Amino acid sequence: MAMTMHLDIVSAEQAIFSGTVEVVIAPAQMGEVGIHPRHTQLLTPLKPGEVRFVREGSQEEESIYVSGGILEVQPHVVTVLSDTAVRARDLDEAAALEAKKAAEEALQEQLSEEEVAAAQAKLAQALAQLRAIQNLRKKKIAR
């Protein structure tokens, strides 16, 4: 009987595959790697591409597309941590800038709200003064 190992393919949003396989072929960043059972411990990023594997007792190769991720190999367990998004440094940077901008905009809004509050306070003050003046006038007329 052929030797086997356990393969898990998971992404942050769902578990994709879990089962016993005979061989795994993955698109590592430095080139495609084929993993057989009892491979030494290995940790490497994956490029977008196909992860191919042969199930226990089957002749056929199956494949699952991953858009990058990380491959961890232990002698009897192989884990593919698949990305759900297309990752690139520039894209990440852009997303980060966007998040920062959103926070700044929220602060801007706050400023305008503060201005509104300040204006309202001034308005209330002015109204009170007006009322006081009117009261004074009424009293004068009454006299």
Added chain:
Amino acid sequence: MASGKEIRTQIKSIKNTQKITRAMEMVAASKMRKAQDRMSASRPYAQKMRNVIHHLAQAHPEYKHPYLLDREPKRIGYIVISSDRGLCGGLNNNLFRDLLKDIGQWQSQGASIALCTIGQKATVFFRNLGSVKAQATHLGDAPALTDLIGTIKVMLDAYDAGELDRLYLVYNEFVNTMTQKPVIEQLLPIPHEDYDAELKHHWDYIYEPDAKAVVDGLMMRFIESLVYQGVVENIACEMAARMVAMKSASDNAGSLIDELQLAYNKARQAAITQELSEIVAGAAAV
């Protein structure tokens, strides 16, 4: 006492409100089920990721990642996860109260605070506190990891640059439908109480292309997966809390309607009795 007509319009308006709250209750219930599914779907990834990090800590890497090293906590960062919408009971307020208490403790020790808010409610609440570095809102009921990457990167960059010494994740933990627990969890440095495993023998990974690149990528994804998990869990909490809040609102409306109905019946009976006695008195006078 209010007249019959007034009570009737009141009953009608309460009934309309009750219809709305009941509909919201049912919507929340179905959304909660979906959110729970999503929660359990994202769990294996975080679990596997934790295993790999665990292995990594057991190995003897040539490169120690800064996320694993403790620094003196002078500047504290929080990633706060809240809901976008209200009408979910005290869910957000309980969370914010716990967080404010925690912030107060750090501040009394002379630490400075930086925040990152996810969700409309947190953004509005913490706007006045200042020092909000990044935010993400309107993620919807089925958030994608893509929506969070930027927000998280701002905080991780700040940590890398030494602007933060600690990073906490603040969210509601889904215990069950009736109970949601506010949690403040330490993200960075990665807490290592479970790292004191026995060192069996000396081994290390083969890193391709090199240890730094691989471990950096891994750590970033690990933190992202934890935050994503928090967001998904918080959505399940939001739906559960809303369901419970709307159920009690519907129940309250029901009892209010019962009371008003009684008052209405009494008023009507009183009116009839009065009319009758007037007629009888009129007949007797003739």
